[in-house]
Amino acid sequence: MGLKKLLMKFIKENHLLFNSILLIFIFFCIALPKYISSSEKPNLRHIDINEIENLIKSYSSAPYSEKYNKYSKALIGTPYVSNVLIGSKKIDEIFVIGLNQLDCFTYLEYVHALANSNSYQEFKDKVREYRYYKGEVNFYSRNHFFTDWISYLGVNKVEGADLKEKKILNKKNETEKYLEGIPLKEKYINYFSFKKATEIISNLKGSKNHYIVGIVSDRIGLDVSHVGFLLWDKKGKAIFRHASSKSKYMKVIDEDFLGYIKNKPGIIIFETK
Numbered sequence: 669m670g671l672k673k674l675l676m677k678f679i680k681e682n683h684l685l686f687n688s689i690l691l692i693f694i695f696f697c698i699a700l701p702k703y704i705s706s707s708e709k710p711n712l713r714h715i716d717i718n719e720i721e722n723l724i725k726s727y728s729s730a731p732y733s734e735k736y737n738k739y740s741k742a743l744i745g746t747p748y749v750s751n752v753l754i755g756s757k758k759i760d761e762i763f764v765i766g767l768n769q770l771d772c773f774t775y776l777e778y779v780h781a782l783a784n785s786n787s788y789q790e791f792k793d794k795v796r797e798y799r800y801y802k803g804e805v806n807f808y809s810r811n812h813f814f815t816d817w818i819s820y821l822g823v824n825k826v827e828g829a830d831l832k833e834k835k836i837l838n839k840k841n842e843t844e845k846y847l848e849g850i851p852l853k854e855k856y857i858n859y860f861s862f863k864k865a866t867e868i869i870s871n872l873k874g875s876k877n878h879y880i881v882g883i884v885s886d887r888i889g890l891d892v893s894h895v896g897f898l899l900w901d902k903k904g905k906a907i908f909r910h911a912s913s914k915s916k917y918m919k920v921i922d923e924d925f926l927g928y929i930k931n932k933p934g935i936i937i938f939e940t941k
Contacts, residue, residue, distance in 0.1 A: 720767075721788045728786055733876035736940060739782040740878060740897055740909055746770050748911045748918045753799075755807040757849035763805045765792060772895045773817070775911040775920060776880060779897075780821055780940065812847055813837050814882045814892040815855060818938060823880060826937040828868060829858040839889035846889055857891055859884045859934040866926060868937065869898070869906050881908070882936040883929065898925055898937065 723742075727735045749769035755761030767778060781794035793803075798820050801809040811817035815837075837853040838845045845852070859882075860868060872879070878899050882892035896910025906925035912918065929935055 717788050720791070724782060724785055724787060724791065731876075732783065732941065733878070735783040736779065736878045737899070740779045743767065743770065743775060743779065744909070744920045744922065746775075746911070746920045748913050748920070750913065753810070755810065757807065761805055761807045761810065763796060765795060770911045770920060772911045772913070773814075776895055776897070783940070808849065812850060813890075814895060815857065818880065818882070821880075821938075823938040823940050826868060826872070826879070826939055828864070829860050829936075830864040831861050831934055832856055832858050835891055836888055837891060855891065857884065857936070859936045861934050862930060862932070865929060865935050869925070873900060873904060873906070875900070877939055877941045880938040880940060883932050884934040884936065886933050892936070
């Protein structure tokens with residue numbers, strides 16, 4: 669029997685197998701490019717869109733401070749993962765929504781967006797508005813630095829800072845940048861020393877609002893080294909709620925606020941009201 673006849677016989681006898689393989693091949697040819705080209709990758713901590721929609725609606729009539737507390741508390745225990753956003757000078761920016769893993773910035777961003785939204789679609793729009801200049805999803809429009817990002821959140825800076833320092837944002841050293849493709853920017857940072865911060869926090873005690881806090885960096889090219897929420901527990905103790913990168917935690921936690929900032933250069937405070 670010739671080779672051609674043998675091949676035809678094999679195909680005929682394995683007709684079902686070939687059809688199955690063909691269907692699988694067609695499925696991946698259609699579905700895979702659609703996934704890869706997607707500009708938005710929801711990854712919602714095992715919570716689907718309808719559940720988030722219901723969560724938002726359940727607190728829609730609640731006082732703003734209560735919304736903030738519910739959403740920030742709901743994410744306690746979520747794993748900390750660095751560099752959760754996708755995009756660089758060499759990699760196309762993707763608009764990421766992901767509540768199953770957070771860094772310190774995205775934790776604040778999602779909570780603030782949830783507290784200021786009445787639907788899932790509005791929540792996504794808010795995240796885009798906060799994260800990108802004019803909402804344009806690309807690496808060069810992303811608000812990479814805290815003092816740029818915070819200006820889009822509609823929050824009020826707590827006044828009375830006793831320290832001021834000039835920063836050249838994105839300057840790593842004389843020849844390098846932290847982020848390639850992003851220009852240097854000179855900016856003056858007004859912030860509280862630890863001594864002044866303890867006084868301000870004492871004055872704020874009793875507030876039902878969350879406060880967004882930036883921990884000032886000791887590096888010339890960074891405005892802050894970490895961010896989180898300042899709030900008070902039922903006993904009136906100041907709490908720092910944040911996505912911790914410490915190896916013993918690596919998740920969203922509550923810590924003693926004054927203990928956390930004691931040996932830091934200083935802090936910037938914004939009221940979320």
